[in-house]
Amino acid sequence: MKSVKTYCLAALFAGFFYAQDMVAQFSGQVINFHLDRYNSAPNGAKVTLHDGENLGTFHFRGWTPGNEYQSSAGFGVDVTGTPLDGYLPSRLSFYTGGFGLIERMTILENGNIGIGLSNPAELVDINGNTRIRGTRLFLGLPGNAATAGGEALTQTGWDCAGLPVSDALAINYNGDFTGGVYVEGPGLKVCGELKAECLKAHQHVIAEEGNIFALGGSGVVVNCSDPGQGDFIAEGANGDFIARHGNFTAEEGAVTARQNITSTQGSVVANQNVTAQNGSVSAAQNVSAGNNVSALNSISAGTSISAGTDISAGGNLSVTGTGTITGNVRVGTIFGNTGSHVLAVGGSMIAEEVNVKLQADWPDYVFTPEHQRPTLNEVESFIHENKHLPGAPSAAQVAQDGLPLGQTQAMMMEKLEELYLHVIELNRKVEQLEKENAQLKAVKE
Structure with a gap:
């Protein structure tokens, strides 16, 4: 999965042994904490x-x-x-x-x-007493054989104009809302879950600080006669999804918009795809999809962008946090097969510093007695025959396979170290010749 992850485990173990005040925090997209228990046999094997x-x-x-x-x-x-x-x-x-x-x-x-x-x-x-602090609560099944029961839960009162309201909240004995739910004033606040076969609003449905979930069915969520599997589709003139304080979450489906998908203070999360067909995807925290994240324009997130398969942006891809991609990355228009290369760039790159960490040893082995460097005559013969240094790629190889930066730097260091050894050897010979020349001059004088 292409993902951005943050793990905080070392602090937990350090806190157990070195801190009187300990705070442990686990962060990441997926966290599993296991406590495993088993019985043991005399031979040490695990027993059920x-x-x-x-x-x-x-x-x-x-x-x-x-x-x-x-x-x-x-x-x-x-x-x-x-x-x-x-x-x-x-x-x-x-x-x-x-x-x-x-x-x-x-x-x-x-x-x-x-x-x-x-x-x-x-x-x-x-098992015990239960207290519900309110004005009226009726539980039970009042009635007789003729009426077959009555209301199990009812609430009456007055509206903001001082007029009586009957059955503002009325649940029948069989579980039906006979009088509906009447809410006037600040509105209806649900701290837990609000589930409905069809949720309709005359004007707006707004989640300012929470989540809107869609579960079940096989069609589109906005189609109340056949509730959807979890697809959010905006078909209007703007076609935008905007969550000012909360998250977009589709646990079993996709989040799709003709224009933009925006969460100004939360995340955009989907089990399948996150798609902005003609706009952008942006979130203050995370953008995450089980399959693909795609946008015609840009994709941006304050923390992480992750997808099970592909991340595709026609414009900019922006992450203000740390980026970790477990698959391959293609930047720009690339011609030909990129092979197993993790990063492929169609164009030039600029950086203040590039640190290449090689898997193989750095060529300090040149200075060991076991290393047999070629003589200058052997190097000269190889150059005349192959038109490049021993161990260096040919022009045809570079044109076909490219130039591996780390291996090239290691090869160049090897040649430089061998060159220094040749120069040191030549310097000794020059010093010896100068010494012998001085002795000959002294004899002649």
């Missing part, structure tokens, strides 16, 4: 867990006047059945208590949540 065994428990403890750590809260996981190949049933339990940990809440394998009991029989099963 059994029903009722504990997978692990996290304790939150503090130092007390008794010069010991006392647990105050925690959570743990226990096996709740017979493990099979690819199947491990379990339960998640949460504990609190000043003098000793007491199980307060449990989540079973089937998703049932129990508060005050260990084996919830329903999706939410509470």
Whole structure:
């Protein structure tokens, strides 16, 4: 995957041993944290867990006047059945208590949540009193055999003009909204999830600080009679998607716009493609797609741009953070086969500095006794026959395969070091000749 990633693990381990105040942070696009538990046989082999065994428990403890750590809260996981190949049933339990940990809440394998009991029989099963602070709440099925029941939850009141409003929120005993939902004033705020088979608005649907999700169906999301698989399509005159504070997220589909896709303070994320057919894709944080990210104009992100397959921009590709690409990169119009080269540029490059880190050894081996450098006569003979230095590529090879910068620098250093050795050897011979010449002059005098 072509991705930009940030990992922060060293700080965690350093904090365990060297810090009194520790803060651990894990960052990245995908983070998996595993705690593995198994039984051991006498020979050291791993043995399958059994029903009722504990997978692990996290304790939150503090130092007390008794010069010991006392647990105050925690959570743990226990096996709740017979493990099979690819199947491990379990339960998640949460504990609190000043003098000793007491199980307060449990989540079973089937998703049932129990508060005050260990084996919830329903999706939410509470053992104890429940307080809802409000004006009116009716639960139950009032009525008789003739009426077959009544309202299970209802709310009445007055609107902003002081007029009575009946059934502002009314849920029938069979789960239907008989009177609809009436909201006037600041609006309807949902801190969790809001799900609907069809969400219609007379004017706007706006997520200023949150997310808009589309799940299920086979058509287009905006088609309420056949909800979509997760494609966001803007067909208007502008055709833009704009999230001023939140994110664009398509968990099972694509984000597509005729013009621009913009998240001014969040991210643009899709399981499949992110496509701006005639515009640009921009996000203050991340742009991420399971398949392709493409735009007719530019693609920009404040943190990272990642795609499972290709990133294609007709204009500029801009990332203000660190860029990491695990595949190959093509820049400009390139003719011919680029082979296995990670970076292919159709044109010139300019840089203040290029640092080439070679996989092979740097040619300091020239100065070892084992290295046999060619004599100057051998070099001269090779040049006359091949028209280039020994070990250097020919003009035809460079024209066909290009010039590998790192290998060329290493080859040039090898030739320079061999040249120095030849010069040193010649200098010794010159010094010897000068010495002998001086002796001959002294004899003649």
